[in-house]
Amino acid sequence: MMTDTPTTPTDPALVRLSEEDLMRRSRQTLQAIEKGKSKKQDTQELERVYLALENEQTRRSSFRNSH
Secondary structure, X not given: OOOOOOOOOXXXXXXXXXXXXHHHHHHHHHHHHHHHHHOOOOOHHHHXXXXXXXXXXXXXXXXXXXX
């Protein structure tokens, strides 16, 4: 079952992250997902975190492009 994660409102904790921290956390989360999948572990929660991070990056990119 797929659920749509709203892109707004954004998690206030994500808004406070610097661009560099956001990208670093995205990479770390993606690595954790890959490691979990290789060990046949459930990665749904990590995938939700990664999606939230990606949504925040997209939101910031859209904001920059519109201003």
